Amino acid sequence: MIDTHQTAFLRRAVGLAAEASAGGNPPFGSLLVGPEGTVLAEERNTTVTERDISLHPELKLAVWAARELDAATAAATTMYTSCQPCGMCAGAIERSGLGRVVYALSTEQLGALKPPSTPPAPPSPAFASDGPYLLAEARVPIEGYYT
Numbered sequence: 001m002i003d004t005h006q007t008a009f010l011r012r013a014v015g016l017a018a019e020a021s022a023g024g025n026p027p028f029g030s031l032l033v034g035p036e037g038t039v040l041a042e043e044r045n046t047t048v049t050e051r052d053i054s055l056h057p058e059l060k061l062a063v064w065a066a067r068e069l070d071a072a073t074a075a076a077t078t079m080y081t082s083c084q085p086c087g088m089c090a091g092a093i094e095r096s097g098l099g100r101v102v103y104a105l106s107t108e109q110l111g112a113l114k115p116p117s118t119p120p121a122p123p124s125p126a127f128a129s130d131g132p133y134l135l136a137e138a139r140v141p142i143e144g145y146y147t
Helices: 004-022 057-068 071-075 087-096 107-113
Strands: 029-033 039-044 078-083 100-105
Touching: 004 029, 004 039, 004 078, 004 100, 029 057, 039 057, 057 078, 057 087, 100 107
Parallel strands: 078 100
Antiparallel strands: 029 039, 029 078
């Protein structure tokens, strides 16, 4: 279960997803919260506007963490994200040494919001994660995007 602070961080991730969608990108957003509970970095999906399929927010934050954080800080850092990371992002998160991921929508829930013609995402590798939470709120930026 998550507490009030964690819920606020997830809501911020969902807000970043809405901002990504409003900017013409897929509706995904993420943030990193350090060991002291402060937001270290935030990202939105920019795959469309920057014409780069790798620019998922989770991947951008994992790269940032690997470059900017020492191993102990990374291990004590939590990523809050609007949706369960895809396989590409999960691999980067694992390699970055981040300690935990908390997500609002599961891969299965995201798939249920997409049209039937959209292929499902492959399962993510194993690392500590917690979710899904806030289905009613997290689905708002997703609904209508894939139609």
